[in-house]
Amino acid sequence: MKTLTLAALTMSALATTGYASTLETVQQRGRLICGASQGTVGFGAPDSDGYWRGLDVEICRAVAVAVLGDKDAVDFVPLSGQQRIPALQTGEIDILPRTLTWTLQRDGNGINFTAPTYYEYTGFMVPAELGITRVEDMDGAAVCVQTGSTTEVVVADVSANLGLDLEPVVFDNTSATRQAFFSGRCDALITDAAALASVRATQSDNPDDYVIFPATPYMDALTPAVRHGDDQWMDIVTWSIEALKTAELLGITSENIDSFADSDDARIRRFLGTESGNGAALGLADDFAANIISELGNYGEMFERNLGMDSPLQLERGANALYRDGGLMFPLTFQ
Ligand SMILES: N[C@@H](CCC(=O)N[C@@H](CS)C(=O)NCC(=O)O)C(=O)O
Missing domain, CATH: 3.40.190.10 (Periplasmic binding protein-like II)
Known part of the structure; x- marks a missing residue:
């Protein structure tokens, strides 16, 4: 009942x-x-x-x-x-x-x-002229970050784990976050590494002026x-x-x-x-x-x-190749 x-x-x-x-x-x-x-x-x-x-x-x-x-x-x-x-x-x-x-x-x-x-890392993008190529070198960096994303947590975790004293500079939409980075308001932009590759390829004056590296050793599943x-x-x-x-x-x-x-x-x-x-x-x-x-x-x-x-x-396909090609994509069975 x-x-x-x-x-x-x-x-x-x-x-x-x-x-x-x-x-x-x-x-x-x-x-x-x-x-x-x-x-x-x-x-x-x-x-x-x-x-x-x-x-x-x-x-x-x-x-x-x-x-x-x-x-x-x-x-x-x-x-x-x-x-x-x-x-x-x-x-x-x-x-x-x-x-x-x-x-x-x-x-x-x-x-x-x-x-x-899509499987991937959260990444940082920084201007190449800063000479930073890994997270450990980011002490005191200001990071442009968008609310409502996992990247807010990553900034806090990485900062605490490595004692980096990162300064999150928070925005509530995508274009404001990116504009702030390109105008020099922050030293780094954080989001999914492939989205950073997209921003660098399509929104920067010169892609060679920016480097991207993983923010954490952990991958995510989009x-x-x-x-x-x-x-x-x-x-x-x-x-x-x-x-x-x-x-x-x-x-x-x-x-x-x-x-x-x-x-x-x-x-x-x-x-x-x-x-x-x-x-x-x-x-x-x-x-x-x-x-x-x-x-x-x-x-x-x-x-x-x-x-x-x-x-x-x-x-590259990388982690997003099929399992048979060494990636993580595992198709399920149609029956
Ligand atoms: N994958 C992460 C981040 C995704 C995300 O929303 N990133 C924000 C910036 S941190 C964004 O606008 N990315 C561009 C897009 O998704 O077009 C999540 O699910 O929170």
């Missing part, structure tokens, strides 16, 4: 908050609402035509293909570090990629993390999140991301996908949906993964286009 009452209460809470079916909401709306960056080329930024590009942006496009059949049926909402999680919790957005580190307290406080899309309370939606986002990684593992790209249509490999047939079951388990069409890859390519293609050698950032 007690269980029934609790279950009924939970159901009615879900119904009134609208968390019960994000899939239905998105399909009725015909648009996916994606929490985006305030402008980091490679992860999320509009190009000169106003078209949003970047790894995080393409994760949202992949989910839009899975649930709406259209990679362009996405509205992007630029959010600061501090705005991003409340925007997800309140239902303003359906999904939050935006260089979001998976942490215990975020996980426990109303959001669910799906599948990692991972798109969804709200608590909608398991189906979490599964849909998780498996849309997994589709990108698994396609790379199976050797399926946007270019060659059609050549797999008659594949004898049951694993490939299940992945493409020519053998049914996977889509139905998520409430999607059986060919949802095939559609994602046709439209956007696999994880490796996405990486190269946005962050790798085909991008201004010129980043």
Whole structure:
């Protein structure tokens, strides 16, 4: 009896908050609402035509293909570090990629993390003329940092652990933080190392004037999140991301996908949906993964286009290579 009452209460809470079916909401709306960056080329930024590009942006496009059949049926909402999680919790957005580190307290406080899309260090960027190339040399440095990010904690931890007396100079949005650094208000800028590589490549007068090095010995997992309370939606986002990684593992790209249509490999047939079951388990069409890859390519293609050698950032795959190539990306099993 007690269980029934609790279950009924939970159901009615879900119904009134609208968390019960994000899939239905998105399909009725015909648009996916994606929490985006305030402008980091490679992860999320509009190009000169106003078209949003970047790894995080393409994760949202992949989910839009899975649930709406259209990679362009996405509205992007630029959010600061501090705005991003409340925007997800309140239902303003359906999904939050935006260089979001998976942490215990975020996980426990109303959001669910799906599948990692990028592994990396938090880094410092400093002007090369300061001659600083490692954290130990940063004694007394002023560090431009954005609120609502894990980097605030890193500054405090590194300062205390190494006795560095770092001075955090705190801003509440991305452009103010970067402007303050470039105008000389701080000695260093702290954020995810790949975002620093992006800032250096696209926003500095001369990239050679800046050095980037890890702020801690620990890596983070940047991972798109969804709200608590909608398991189906979490599964849909998780498996849309997994589709990108698994396609790379199976050797399926946007270019060659059609050549797999008659594949004898049951694993490939299940992945493409020519053998049914996977889509139905998520409430999607059986060919949802095939559609994602046709439209956007696999994880490796996405990486190269946005962050790798085909991008201004010129980043190596490194930890973001598949496990079989020595990296940490581990595609899950489509069956
Ligand atoms: N991954 C870290 C930091 C991510 C982050 O929000 N960084 C801030 C600056 S510290 C930012 O605006 N990054 C640029 C971006 O995400 O576009 C986190 O989840 O807190």
